[in-house]
Amino acid sequence: MNRPYLQIDNVGMVFDTAKGSFTALVDVNLKVARGEVISIIGHSGCGKSTLLNIVAGLTRNTSGVLLLDGKEIDSPGPDRAVVFQNHSLLPWLSVYGNVKLAVDKVLSARMDRRQRHDWTVHNLELVGMGHALDKRPHEISGGMKQRVGIARALAMEPKVLLMDEPFGALDALTRATLQDTLMDIQAKLGNTVIIITHDVDEAVLLSDRIVMMTNGPSARIGEICEVALPRPRRRLELTENPEYLRARGAVMRFLYERQRHPKAA
Amino acid sequence: MTDILADAPGREADFAAALKDLSFTGILAASAFAAAAAFSLIWDDVGDWGRTREFALILAGVAAGLFLASVLAPWHAGLAAKVTHRAPWALALGLFFAAWEITTAKFNILPQPFFPPPQAIFEVFTDDFAKLGASILASVKLHATGYAIGAVAGFLLGVSIGWSRAVGYWAHPILRFVGPLPATAWLPIAFFVFPTSHSASVFLIALATAFPTTVLTWSGIAAVPSAYYDIARTLGANSRFLVLKVAIPAALPHVFVGLFMGLGSSFAVLVVAELLGVKAGLGWYLQWAQGWASYANMYAALLVMTVLCSTLMTILFRLRDRVLSWQKGIVKW
Numbered sequence: 001m002n003r004p005y006l007q008i009d010n011v012g013m014v015f016d017t018a019k020g021s022f023t024a025l026v027d028v029n030l031k032v033a034r035g036e037v038i039s040i041i042g043h044s045g046c047g048k049s050t051l052l053n054i055v056a057g058l059t060r061n062t063s064g065v066l067l068l069d070g071k072e073i074d075s076p077g078p079d080r081a082v083v084f085q086n087h088s089l090l091p092w093l094s095v096y097g098n099v100k101l102a103v104d105k106v107l108s109a110r111m112d113r114r115q116r117h118d119w120t121v122h123n124l125e126l127v128g129m130g131h132a133l134d135k136r137p138h139e140i141s142g143g144m145k146q147r148v149g150i151a152r153a154l155a156m157e158p159k160v161l162l163m164d165e166p167f168g169a170l171d172a173l174t175r176a177t178l179q180d181t182l183m184d185i186q187a188k189l190g191n192t193v194i195i196i197t198h199d200v201d202e203a204v205l206l207s208d209r210i211v212m213m214t215n216g217p218s219a220r221i222g223e224i225c226e227v228a229l230p231r232p233r234r235r236l237e238l239t240e241n242p243e244y245l246r247a248r249g250a251v252m253r254f255l256y257e258r259q260r261h262p263k264a265a
Numbered sequence: 266m267t268d269i270l271a272d273a274p275g276r277e278a279d280f281a282a283a284l285k286d287l288s289f290t291g292i293l294a295a296s297a298f299a300a301a302a303a304f305s306l307i308w309d310d311v312g313d314w315g316r317t318r319e320f321a322l323i324l325a326g327v328a329a330g331l332f333l334a335s336v337l338a339p340w341h342a343g344l345a346a347k348v349t350h351r352a353p354w355a356l357a358l359g360l361f362f363a364a365w366e367i368t369t370a371k372f373n374i375l376p377q378p379f380f381p382p383p384q385a386i387f388e389v390f391t392d393d394f395a396k397l398g399a400s401i402l403a404s405v406k407l408h409a410t411g412y413a414i415g416a417v418a419g420f421l422l423g424v425s426i427g428w429s430r431a432v433g434y435w436a437h438p439i440l441r442f443v444g445p446l447p448a449t450a451w452l453p454i455a456f457f458v459f460p461t462s463h464s465a466s467v468f469l470i471a472l473a474t475a476f477p478t479t480v481l482t483w484s485g486i487a488a489v490p491s492a493y494y495d496i497a498r499t500l501g502a503n504s505r506f507l508v509l510k511v512a513i514p515a516a517l518p519h520v521f522v523g524l525f526m527g528l529g530s531s532f533a534v535l536v537v538a539e540l541l542g543v544k545a546g547l548g549w550y551l552q553w554a555q556g557w558a559s560y561a562n563m564y565a566a567l568l569v570m571t572v573l574c575s576t577l578m579t580i581l582f583r584l585r586d587r588v589l590s591w592q593k594g595i596v597k598w
Contacts, residue, residue, distance in 0.1 A: 058495055076498040088492040092514045092591040101510065105500040136591045156500070 004031035005192055006055070006160055011064035013050055023218045024050045028064070030211060030221065032160075035190045039203040041251060042213030042222075043259060048196045051213075052164050055194065056082050069159055078106040081153035085165040089137040089145055089152075096133040099124055099152045106156045123155040124148070126185060143174035147181070154185065163195040167202065176235065179205060187232055200255070204247045205235060212254045222259065225250045288345070290352035291335030297359025298328035304366050305384065311373045312382075316391060320384035324362060331355055378560050385561035386568065393562060396550070401569060403545035407463065408535050411470025415531065416524055419475035423482025423523070427516070428508055440479065448473035448534045456542050466538035473534040474527035481526070485519025486512050518592060521585045528581060532574050547573075 013025040024047045032038055040048045053059040055066060057076035066073040068080065081102075089098045100120045107116060124130050127147040137145055146166060153161055166182075167175040179202060186193060197203050203210045207227055214222040227247045229238065238244040305321035335352070338345040362383060368374040370382035389397065425432040426440075448469045459465035489512050497511045539548025547566050554562035 056499055058498060076495075076501065078499070078501045080499065082495070082499045084492060084495070086492060088496045090493060090496070090511070090514070092517070092589075102500050105502065105506070138591070 005034040005036075005069060006030075006032040006194075007065075007067040008032075008051075008055070009065045009067070011051075011054060011061045011066060013047070013054065013059070014062045024216060025054075025061075026218045026220050028221055032192060032194065034192055036208050037186060037193045037195070037206055038209050038211060039195045039197050039207040040211045040213060041197055041200070041203045041255070042219065043215055043255065044198065046213040046216045047219040048213055049164055052082075052162050052194065052196050055160070056080050056162050058082075078102075078156045079159040081156045081158035081161055083146070083149045083153045083161070083163040083166045085168050089148055091137050093136075094133065095124065095129060095135050095137070095140065095148050096120060098137070098148055099155050102152045103155050119155060123151040126154065127151045127181060141174075143170050143178060146170065146178060150178075150182070150185075154189070154191075159192060161191050161193045163193065165196050165198065168198070175199075175202070180235075182206065183231075183233065200248055200251050203251060204229075204244060205233060205238065210247070210251055212251060212259075215259050223250075223254055225254075288335045288338050288348045288352050290356055291331055291338065291348045294352050294355035294359050295328045295331035295335060297356055297363055298324050298331060301359060301363035301366050302328060304363060304371060308371045310370045310382070310384075312370065312377055312385075314370065314382065314384050314388060316388040317370070317384045319391070320387045323387075328359075331359075378558060381561035381564060386565050389562050389565035393565075397562075397565065397569070400545060400547050400550040400566070401573070403543075403549075404535065404539065404547040404570075405573070407466055407539075407543070407546060408470060408531065411467040411535070412474050412528065412531050414467065415471035415474025415527060416478055418471065419478025419523065419527065420482050420520060422475070423479040423520070424486060424508065424513065424516075426479070427483040427486025428504075428512065440476075444476045444480065448476075448530065449537050452537065452541060462538075462542040462544070466535070466543050469534045469538055470531045473530040474524075477526035477530065478520070478523040481519045481523025482516060485516030485523075488519065489515040518589055521581075521589065524581060525578075528577060536570070 008028055008030040011025060011028040012023070015022045015024060028051060030038075040051065042048050050059060054061045055073065057073050057080065060074070073080070089095075090101070093101060100116070103111075103116045103120050103123075107119065111119060121130065121133065124133060127150050129144060129147050129151060132140060132144065137148075140148075150166070153163075167178050170178065182193075183206065185191070193206075195203075195206060204227055210225040210227060211221055212223045212225065213219050225247055227243070229241065229243050229247075302321045302324035305317055305324065310317055334344060334348050338348040365383055369377070369380055370384065422436065426436050427433070451469060451472065452465075455465040455469050456462055459468060493511050493515055494507055497507050500506075502510070535546075536548045536551075539546040540552050543549055547570050551563055551566045554560070554566060
């Protein structure tokens with residue numbers, strides 16, 4: 001990896017609060033290659049979401065530098081699409097309208113009206129939502145909303161896809177289906193993905209590398225675990241796979257032995 | 266004919282079922298209207314009202330319509346649902362008209378001229394339509410101008426306060442201090458500050474509309490979930506995009522509440538302004554009728570006002586239902 005696609009260099013984050021300053025992140029260093037899937041795992045309060053928001057540009061880091069494809073990250077931009085846990089679809093727009101809003105905003109310089117329409121529909125079909133274009137967000141299930149959120153992010157053709165616990169609020173079956181959808185799409189398009197999760201199995205299944213964060217405050221990267229499993233990965237075949245079990249064990253040991261959450265019941 | 270005979274047992278059963286489904290309340294309502302019509306025609310009026318016959322014919326027409334609808338209902342599902350739903354109200358109205366007719370025009374139980382019979386009010390619509398129509402037009406024009414100005418101004422001000430810290434800093438104290446004062450309190454000042462009583466009234470109606478619209482728009486903008494802005498910012502949105510595509514659509518449910526409240530208070534100001542200063546419009550007509558002790562004209566004007574206010578409310582609700590069709594569980598009007 002001579003020239004990383006995304007480079008996070010000595011990034012730190014100190015919040016000014018009413019009770020004084022609060023150090024959330026210290027010395028975070030990470031290099032991500034193009035097409036790599038990275039997951040960030042850690043106990044709640046470890047600053048995973050803060051780190052993601054910094055990469056998204058929604059929060060400005062107080063120290064360090066981030067470079068994406070050679071360009072410094074200092075504000076939000078369409079080269080970094082975010083999929084939020086709460087999906088954040090605009091309730092007054094239809095499924096189609098939510099994706100079209102992003103397409104119109106980001107791609108109108110490159111595509112004419114017809115192409116933008118086709119591209120919107122194409123991305124919704126990619127996530128299996130082509131049948132519900134005219135539905136409003138309140139008319140569809142949580143899993144479907146998340147699919148639309150993913151379609152919106154993909155439609156922007158971002159350099160990095162940032163996902164903040166995207167499947168955390170879904171039931172286990174829906175989550176599994178969406179994980180498969182995500183893996184299929186990533187295999188097809190070769191997206192660079194950073195995904196925040198607190199689910200060990202999800203991290204091992206989806207990622208090339210798992211970044212484990214220490215407990216906050218002053219959280220930092222504790223360990224990084226490579227997952228050397230060939231793709232495509234099928235969850236049923238992995239249950240007995242020694243590499244899968246090794247990676248899973250490594251993450252479990254980190255989370256529950258070395259970083260046992262002090263307040264966890 | 267043979268077809269019918271072949272079908273006879275089935276038809277009979279149908280007929281029996283239909284008889285069971287017949288709306289008796291509907292027929293009762295028709296009878297009440299028929300009775301009201303009969304009272305009007307049979308007994309002589311105690312006063313001198315010129316349109317008793319015509320009014321009785323209308324009552325009779327309503328009675329006939331109700332009767333037909335009630336009898337035909339069993340053969341038409343849509344009609345049956347309507348008749349069943351509306352028959353109790355129709356019955357109540359029929360009884361009301363009959364009682365009204367008896368207690369006023371026929372036996373003078375309610376003192377005249379303070380409680381005119383229905384045909385007297387009907388007479389106002391047929392015989393004083395020119396003046397009443399002109400008053401309606403004047404009121405509608407005055408109200409529409411003031412309400413439109415107030416709604417637009419309130420909306421723009423609300424968005425500015427909600428969006429810009431600087432505007433909020435200066436506008437908020439003024440709004441808090443002046444806003445709660447009823448717009449009618451400005452009436453004496455407005456009538457000498459403004460060149461015409463018309464422009465003064467437009468100002469007052471606009472003021473009454475603008476205050477609730479401003480406050481609700483502002484609170485709507487303030488309540489927009491920050492996640493919506495985050496999404497837009499990751500698209501690379503500038504503040505123009507954030508205001509037009511995120512903040513305003515998200516705030517619209519609040520804006521409509523403000524528009525409803527503004528509509529209510531603008532009606533009050535309209536009537537007061539017309540009673541006190543403007544020389545046209547329904548308020549003025551009301552005042553004029555009272556001056557001449559033409560109580561029927563007063564009731565007629567009141568009736569028109571009721572219909573107008575209620576219609577405007579309905580229009581605003583319809584508009585909201587269209588614009589906010591994405592919202593769950595909104596109140597039906």
